[in-house]
Amino acid sequence: xxxxxxxxxxxxxxxxxxxxxxxxxxxxxxxxxxxxxxxxxxxxxxxxxxxxxxxxxxxxxxxxxxxxxxxxxxxxxxxxxxxxxxxxxxxxxxxxxxxxxxxxxxxxxxxxxxxxxxxxxxxxxxxxxxxxxxxxxxxxxxxxxxxxxxxxxxxxxxxxxxxxxxxxxxxxxxxxxxxxxx
Numbered sequence: 222x223x224x225x226x227x228x229x230x231x232x233x234x235x236x237x238x239x240x241x242x243x244x245x246x247x248x249x250x251x252x253x254x255x256x257x258x259x260x261x262x263x264x265x266x267x268x269x270x271x272x273x274x275x276x277x278x279x280x281x282x283x284x285x286x287x288x289x290x291x292x293x294x295x296x297x298x299x300x301x302x303x304x305x306x307x308x309x310x311x312x313x314x315x316x317x318x319x320x321x322x323x324x325x326x327x328x329x330x331x332x333x334x335x336x337x338x339x340x341x342x343x344x345x346x347x348x349x350x351x352x353x354x355x356x357x358x359x360x361x362x363x364x365x366x367x368x369x370x371x372x373x374x375x376x377x378x379x380x381x382x383x384x385x386x387x388x389x390x391x392x393x394x395x396x397x398x399x400x401x402x403x
Contacts, residue, residue, distance in 0.1 A: 223254045223381065224292050226299075232313065247308060249299055251292025252337055254381040257282035262343045280331060289334070290326045297321075339384050344374040359398050360391075371395040 232246030260277035280286050293315065300309050311317065315329040347354030349363060354377075356362055360369040371392055373384040380387050 223288060224295070225252045225254055226250065226292075226296070227252075235313075246310075246313070247305070249296040251289075251296050253285060253288045253292065255379050256285045258285045259342075277336075279334060280327070286327050286330075289330045290323050293326045293330065294321065339373075339379075341373040341376045341379060341384055344370045344372075345377045346375040347377055360395050369395060369399075 227250045229248040232242040232244055232248060234240060234242045258278045258281040263274045265271045265274050280289060299305060319325050319329055344355040345353055346356045346358065349357065356370050356375050360371055360375060362368045362370060373388045375391060376387060
């Protein structure tokens with residue numbers, strides 16, 4: 222399913238993934254590794270302090286919807302295995318009131334889904350003929366002198382992994398390019 226699963230020996234308060242709940246528990250989560258849905262970021266004005274317009278377009282692609290729903294179903298199935306069910310008192314999320322239908326699970330994913338803080342692709346690297354590309358293969362921003370982008374935002378598509386290793390490789394590539402120019 223191209224999923225990344227996490228198992229955490231903790232529960233989290235509703236709407237707050239940064240803090241631990243006072244109740245004991247365990248959490249299972251599933252994230253799609255290579256989503257097809259594409260969002261966009263546009264400037265709102267020439268004022269650099271004005272926040273941009275961001276449209277993530279989460280779950281806009283049918284395949285992303287299918288994989289996400291299957292990830293929720295798999296998480297639920299794992300909770301009821303012999304190994305984990307002895308620790309299960311009740312399901313907090315999506316909760317007993319949410320059935321197993323595609324529409325119900327997709328609705329809960331739309332309502333409560335999170336980014337997991339692995340944003341990327343907002344300054345895509347690509348050829349100048351690609352109107353969505355921001356930087357070239359030397360990480361230079363098209364149309365602006367002396368400006369490079371050196372982070373995960375240049376990745377044109379999502380990796381099947383967390384972004385930290387890829388971001389470090391981009392930094393290494395940039396340092397090599399810059400040192401060759403000197």
